[in-house]
Amino acid sequence: MPDLNGRTIEAGAFKSVGFIGGIYSNYLALGKALELLKGRVDTVVALGDFGAFGPHPDRTLEILREREIAAIRGNYEEALAAGADDCRCGYTNPRDNEFAQLSYDYTKAKTSREHVEWMGSLPAHIRLSIAGKRILLCHGSPRRVNEFLWESATPEPFIKKMLDDHETDLIVCTHTGLHWSRFIAPGRGVVNVGALGRPANDGTPRVWTAVIEEKEGAPAVRFLPVEYDFERLAREMESEKLPPEFIETIRTGWWTTCLEMLPAKERAAGKF
Amino acid sequence: MEASAELINTEQRYPFSPLFALDTLWLQVAGTLCNLRCTHCFISCSPTNHSHEMMSLEDVRRYLDEARQMGVKEYYFTGGEPFMNKDLFAMIELALKQGPVSILTNGLLITSKTAARLKSLSDASDYSLELRVSLDGYDAETHDAVRGLGTFEKTLKGVLNLAAAGLNPVITAVEVNDDLGARQGREKFLACLKSIGLTKPRLKILPTLRLGAEINRTRAYESWESLRGRELTKDESLALQCSSCRIATSNGVYVCPLLIDSPQARLGETLQDSLRPFELKHQACFTCHATGFSCRT
Numbered sequence: 001m002p003d004l005n006g007r008t009i010e011a012g013a014f015k016s017v018g019f020i021g022g023i024y025s026n027y028l029a030l031g032k033a034l035e036l037l038k039g040r041v042d043t044v045v046a047l048g049d050f051g052a053f054g055p056h057p058d059r060t061l062e063i064l065r066e067r068e069i070a071a072i073r074g075n076y077e078e079a080l081a082a083g084a085d086d087c088r089c090g091y092t093n094p095r096d097n098e099f100a101q102l103s104y105d106y107t108k109a110k111t112s113r114e115h116v117e118w119m120g121s122l123p124a125h126i127r128l129s130i131a132g133k134r135i136l137l138c139h140g141s142p143r144r145v146n147e148f149l150w151e152s153a154t155p156e157p158f159i160k161k162m163l164d165d166h167e168t169d170l171i172v173c174t175h176t177g178l179h180w181s182r183f184i185a186p187g188r189g190v191v192n193v194g195a196l197g198r199p200a201n202d203g204t205p206r207v208w209t210a211v212i213e214e215k216e217g218a219p220a221v222r223f224l225p226v227e228y229d230f231e232r233l234a235r236e237m238e239s240e241k242l243p244p245e246f247i248e249t250i251r252t253g254w255w256t257t258c259l260e261m262l263p264a265k266e267r268a269a270g271k272f
Numbered sequence: 273m274e275a276s277a278e279l280i281n282t283e284q285r286y287p288f289s290p291l292f293a294l295d296t297l298w299l300q301v302a303g304t305l306c307n308l309r310c311t312h313c314f315i316s317c318s319p320t321n322h323s324h325e326m327m328s329l330e331d332v333r334r335y336l337d338e339a340r341q342m343g344v345k346e347y348y349f350t351g352g353e354p355f356m357n358k359d360l361f362a363m364i365e366l367a368l369k370q371g372p373v374s375i376l377t378n379g380l381l382i383t384s385k386t387a388a389r390l391k392s393l394s395d396a397s398d399y400s401l402e403l404r405v406s407l408d409g410y411d412a413e414t415h416d417a418v419r420g421l422g423t424f425e426k427t428l429k430g431v432l433n434l435a436a437a438g439l440n441p442v443i444t445a446v447e448v449n450d451d452l453g454a455r456q457g458r459e460k461f462l463a464c465l466k467s468i469g470l471t472k473p474r475l476k477i478l479p480t481l482r483l484g485a486e487i488n489r490t491r492a493y494e495s496w497e498s499l500r501g502r503e504l505t506k507d508e509s510l511a512l513q514c515s516s517c518r519i520a521t522s523n524g525v526y527v528c529p530l531l532i533d534s535p536q537a538r539l540g541e542t543l544q545d546s547l548r549p550f551e552l553k554h555q556a557c558f559t560c561h562a563t564g565f566s567c568r569t
Contacts, residue, residue: 157371
């Protein structure tokens with residue numbers, strides 16, 4: 001097996017699986033997404049980045065743990081479990097990093113110790129199968145927890161190499177906050193499940209979850225919009241004195257921060 | 273005596289940078305030929321510098337074919353001035369079939385017609401086409417001092433042509449004055465870009481490199497600015513661009529865009545030839561390590 005740099009869990013075969021991308025403390029959207037997926041899928045897996053951006057990080061962690069949602073760790077969980085000083089999000093722009101730091105300091109201060117210990121126990125990857133195809137779940141990419149896989153910058157030859165290198169048919173990831181998929185053959189490709197934590201930079205406050213299930217003999221993806229009480233979340237963020245820029249995003253659906261990583265096509269699609 | 277000899281050897285050893293994966297392929301499409309003669313150019317490009325000639329469409333096709341087999345993630349076209357290569361549009365079209373492309377330009381040759389052609393190439397691809405335009409300051413005085421009289425206005429015109437065509441370039445500024453990298457300088461720069469009509473300004477700031485023409489403008493590297501005797505952790509190695517890039521030129525494949533003037537940095541004729549670890553002997557390697565800088569956007 002290739003070196004995946006972290007513990008991998010083998011989870012077996014499923015007919016359908018629901019995926020939760022970056023939650024960023026949006027516990028209200030998490031509740032709604034789990035309602036939406038209930039009875040629709042065999043199991044649900046959360047792909048890391050439970051904290052950041054939103055308010056009261058423990059509320060998200062309580063839901064995940066009470067309902068025993070299967071989870072892998074993201075860069076946030078790695079950073080918190082290691083007691084790191086920053087989120088290791090992988091931004092390169094100074095303004096992006098300033099906002100990321102505000103989020104991380106808030107989240108670190110408000111996450112209870114017991115939850116942080118649980119984060120340290122999470123695997124880095126899960127392998128499972130649907131319709132006989134091997135599926136590898138990771139946070140950023142199979143090789144790096146904070147690698148950004150954007151739709152317009154993740155080309156087919158690169159996908160083919162990643163699938164070969166990691167002995168899998170399908171890679172399922174999050175980290176960028178935008179959902180997309182690219183298949184190079186039926187059941188072979190990359191699915192980025194997007195995020196529950198903030199809208200998809202499309203001018204609407206809805207957020208996204210994804211289901212992968214068998215269709216015509218191969219795993220196929222369906223992205224599901226999640227409507228939730230974003231106004232309540234925005235008010236809670238205000239009382240927690242989180243940055244107005246973040247609250248604007250929750251209300252309007254347009255990203256206002258952490259934009260500089262976006263490739264040209266994704267940047268052009270947003271307002272800022 | 274033996275012990276001290278060993279000590280000296282240790283001190284003179286340089287760390288190696290292994291290639292973890294070939295993610296980024298640079299193509300020196302314009303060689304060292306440029307329509308400007310900037311005083312900070314790390315490879316001293318000019319209208320008469322033929323150290324590296326323009327690449328032909330066939331050269332580029334050969335490297336792209338090899339890169340596709342190897343699963344390369346992204347492509348960067350540079351020079352010199354890429355828009356001086358008559359086959360540039362065909363090269364872009366070819367590369368955009370297999371991945372995202374960034375073009376590094378001084379913007380002087382970007383007419384509104386050129387910008388419109390670029391936009392249609394971008395629209396025809398699933399992958400992003402990035403234009404990175406060099407603007408070394410937010411006023412003509414700073415910019416023209418290194419790039420030549422009148423070039424600030426001409427570059428701005430190119431930038432505005434791109435914006436009018438619906439392409440949003442990344443403005444790249446070399447930190448020729450100390451204030452650019454600081455928060456205030458950065459914000460001033462962004463405000464300037466907004467004021468000329470870029471609604472979503474994108475800005476990348478690069479450090480100067482004590483190479484090429486820059487040696488005469490400021491200074492060369494000093495002897496202590498070197499990675500001699502240093503050991504790098506895996507994370508430090510991964511942070512170096514050479515752990516995931518190579519650059520193809522008309523003279524073969526080199527380790528990175530900064531070192532195409534250095535014979536020691538030429539690794540072979542093909543990409544396959546060039547995959548071995550690179551000994552970080554060059555003083556520019558010190559800049560990449562110390563500043564965390566990458567030529568990537």
